[in-house]
Amino acid sequence: MDKPEPSSSQIIDSAAAKKRGIWGSKLGFIFAAAGSAIGLGNIWRFPTEAANNGGAAFLLIYIACVLFIGMPVMLAELTLGRHTRKDPVGAIRSVVPRGLWWLAGALGVITGLAILSYYSVVAGWTLGYVVKTVSHTFTPQVDPAKLFGAFAGSWWQEILYHAIFMALCVLVVIGGVKAGIERWSKILMPTLLVVLLLLVVRSVTLPGASSGLSFYLSPDFSKINMKVVVAALGQAFFSLSLGMGAMITYGSYLSKKDNLVTSAAWVSGADSAIAILAGLMVLPALALAGIQPGVDQGGAGLIFAVLPRVFSQMPWQPYGGIIFGAAFFILLALAALTSAVSLLEVVTAYLVDEKGWKRRRATTLVGAVSFAIGIPSALSLGAVGWLSSMVSLQGKEIGFLDLMDKLFGKLSLTFGSLLICLIVAWAWGSDKARKEVQNGNPRFVLGGLWVFLLKYVCPVAIMTILVYLVVDPSVIR
Numbered sequence: 001m002d003k004p005e006p007s008s009s010q011i012i013d014s015a016a017a018k019k020r021g022i023w024g025s026k027l028g029f030i031f032a033a034a035g036s037a038i039g040l041g042n043i044w045r046f047p048t049e050a051a052n053n054g055g056a057a058f059l060l061i062y063i064a065c066v067l068f069i070g071m072p073v074m075l076a077e078l079t080l081g082r083h084t085r086k087d088p089v090g091a092i093r094s095v096v097p098r099g100l101w102w103l104a105g106a107l108g109v110i111t112g113l114a115i116l117s118y119y120s121v122v123a124g125w126t127l128g129y130v131v132k133t134v135s136h137t138f139t140p141q142v143d144p145a146k147l148f149g150a151f152a153g154s155w156w157q158e159i160l161y162h163a164i165f166m167a168l169c170v171l172v173v174i175g176g177v178k179a180g181i182e183r184w185s186k187i188l189m190p191t192l193l194v195v196l197l198l199l200v201v202r203s204v205t206l207p208g209a210s211s212g213l214s215f216y217l218s219p220d221f222s223k224i225n226m227k228v229v230v231a232a233l234g235q236a237f238f239s240l241s242l243g244m245g246a247m248i249t250y251g252s253y254l255s256k257k258d259n260l261v262t263s264a265a266w267v268s269g270a271d272s273a274i275a276i277l278a279g280l281m282v283l284p285a286l287a288l289a290g291i292q293p294g295v296d297q298g299g300a301g302l303i304f305a306v307l308p309r310v311f312s313q314m315p316w317q318p319y320g321g322i323i324f325g326a327a328f329f330i331l332l333a334l335a336a337l338t339s340a341v342s343l344l345e346v347v348t349a350y351l352v353d354e355k356g357w358k359r360r361r362a363t364t365l366v367g368a369v370s371f372a373i374g375i376p377s378a379l380s381l382g383a384v385g386w387l388s389s390m391v392s393l394q395g396k397e398i399g400f401l402d403l404m405d406k407l408f409g410k411l412s413l414t415f416g417s418l419l420i421c422l423i424v425a426w427a428w429g430s431d432k433a434r435k436e437v438q439n440g441n442p443r444f445v446l447g448g449l450w451v452f453l454l455k456y457v458c459p460v461a462i463m464t465i466l467v468y469l470v471v472d473p474s475v476i477r
């Protein structure tokens, strides 16, 4: 029998696979992209934002932001990446060679570097907490908030764990696409889900859980204001890894046969499910930690002050606490690793593809620079006084780490996502984008809706928020 002729997409795929690597399978991609999305954003940032922004009101707006803005933007990024098979700067240049649009890619590369710098600091905390849990530091008698304060105020521990995490990240990225990223995510995500579910069960049955639960689940519509919307939209972009090219880069390793729509839906669905569960784990435990839900407690240390309380309430103490605590922080560190790897990957792919650098050299240098930029963040939770109060927004002191998160994790990702919408829907053209999605999904039933959201709804919504932010910057608190 004759061998069937390979289709043109197969030829392109195999050439691409040889040159820059391609995902081993569709599932491999979903796990890797979910690995990028699921991380500290879900478990550290989401519950903190929800606690500070009206609980259920935040949850509601968050879900709307994911559905109507996040998912369309994710599909846009994947489409652009697969079509061009390039890093963000190269991808944008090859669909719109004219003008300054490529600067959006450059902004993404800078944002990746900046987010990685403080992301690694927080991920370092989870490493430190593995050690603390195993050495049985969290007895029911100690106050976890005080303990976190002492930990964050110790300069050498901050720097040490930040360095260890960044080094791990560099090692994974040097290993290359498939071997490095895919292998981890497949085992990690399901295990994280199981541990999370068990902790949720414990948390919602804790003494005093009901106040936190109703704060999180029964919406008080009077709490919805511009601050909540800004926070929810920013959180959606951060959590879904959008607005800086991570999904462009990941999409660039996808094959023409893959269905981009279902991929985007799986990734956003899994990401949102984990975030919502994380809220369900943290907020009911606030009361036990002596924190009143709804009162602005700001701090980046929230989950580190609350969760040890949950662990010390697990059955079969002290072992239950140690086992669950350690498992949780190890898994969180690994989930953070698969996200941080995607941040590092964006910057690395840019240097490799655009500047012709060797992968190893690019990765090591980017890791080192990001580590250095992260040092002020690491020292900003008590170790160095003036770094803890860089600016004051309506009476609230904001430290260096928080400032970086607001500037890059919120503002820059929001602006970047706007640019992605404009580039894909307008500058490149929605017809061409739609055709690219149709590879692997010939019918593309929701095509019309996607184009409408991407062309009008997303840009108008995001622009409104950005204009609002210029008029009243304090809503970014």
Ligand code: PHE
Pocket: 036, 037, 038, 039, 040, 041, 042, 115, 237, 238, 239, 240, 241, 242, 244, 246, 339, 340, 342, 343
């Ligand atoms: N989405 C990741 C998280 O939730 C963080 C991230 C943001 C990764 C942007 C890549 C790009 O932890």
